[in-house]
Every structure is written in C-alpha cells, then in structure tokens.
Amino acid sequence: MHQPAPPLVVFDLDGTLVDTAPDLIDTLNGLLSREGMAAVPFDEARRFIGGGARLLIQRGLTAHGRACGPDDIDRLYAVYVDDYAARIAELSRPFPGLEDALDVLAGQGCRFAVCTNKLERLSVKLLEALGLAERFPVICGQDTFPVMKPDPRALLGTIAAAAGSPGCAVMVGDSGTDIATAKAAGVPVVAVDFGYTDVPVASLGPDRVISRYADLPAAVAELLALQSR
Ligand SMILES: O=C(O)COP(=O)(O)O
C-alpha cells in the first residue's frame, strides 16, 4: 500500500533559523567602507536581508544614492562572499528556543529541510559551525536550483529533494519572499515575526504568525491537520 510522505517542515535560514544579521551587516559595511562609503545603520540594513547577497549589496549602495550596474554588483559580490565565509558564525546565533522546538517537532514525526536564498555552501558552513547541520538532511540554497525564492520551484525542489510531498509540508519563514514562495507552491506558511522584513509579516497573509519558537509545534500540527482533511 502507498505510504503517505512523513511531514516535512522547510525552514528559511537568515532571520528564521539563525540571527545572521550582525555578520551579514558587518560584511556589507566592511565592503562599503573599502568603497569609501559610510556604514548603513544596523536597523536599516537589517531590512535589506532576504533576497540574497546581491540584493543586499545593491540596497547598501543605493542607500547611499550610488547608481550601480550588474558589473559593480558582480565585482563586489565576489569579495562579499569571501569576506562573509571568513566570518560566517562570529556573531550569528540560532534564535532562542529553536532547538527545543525541533526536538518537539521531531517527536511529532516531522523531518526538516532548509530552503534559503543564501548560497548553498555558505548555508551548510553556517549550520555546521553552529552544530545544526545534522538536523537538516537537505539544505538547498540560492544556487541549488536554476531558480531561487520567490520562485515556487525552489521550495518544491527542496521538498522533492527531501522525498516529501507539498501536501504534507509546511514552510517557516521571516520575509515576504518566503510567504510569496509558499503561497505560489501551495504550501502553508508560518511566519516568524522576529526576522528581517520591511513590512510586518502579518500583513502579508501567512497562515500563522509566531513570535517565539515554543509556539511552532502547535502551529505546524494545526496546518498539517488542515492539509490532511
Ligand atoms: O541572505 C539572504 O538575503 C536571504 O537568506 P534567507 O532566504 O535565508 O532569508
């Protein structure tokens, strides 16, 4: 008899699993300083995260009113990736309560994967540095597939790589990019409200909003129950 796929929880990385803003923003500001530009204030730069490093750099440059073309971004991106890799987890830490929530979810039979707009090798490096990589047998990044979030194929590809099924999966993310991706893929989405976003996540129509990881297992259980109806 055909067995249903076990439930899969697909997490975004920056601003959802790990508070990476201090290392991302220090890397960005180091780059801007070498370009002779002032630092972008932390709270402003935090809202630039979520669409991948190229967009972060572009937003950092345009915050200073500097016009930039694809060649500028390509040149700075290569430096950014090396600089960031060198300091991947200096200040970055998992959000409070994450590991306990993963334990409870695992006890509910859930498996885990990551779908992020960070490069795959940097995502693996970060999660390894924090001792979290073993929790996520599948870690898909910006360059894992020919497309990245908000293209739903990034999420659907992650679910397929984890041998899951969209009808038995939940996405957890912090930004409009994640919510748009999940909606386009037909996968229910829990938004965390402690991550990086320029508008309140509740205004973007996620299926649930949580403010602390302790509330994730119940939200996931509710959404999986609704899916199986
Ligand atoms: O680094 C980024 O800008 C995006 O990363 P995320 O998809 O894990 O939020």
Ligand SMILES: [Mg+2]
């Ligand atoms: Mg994010």
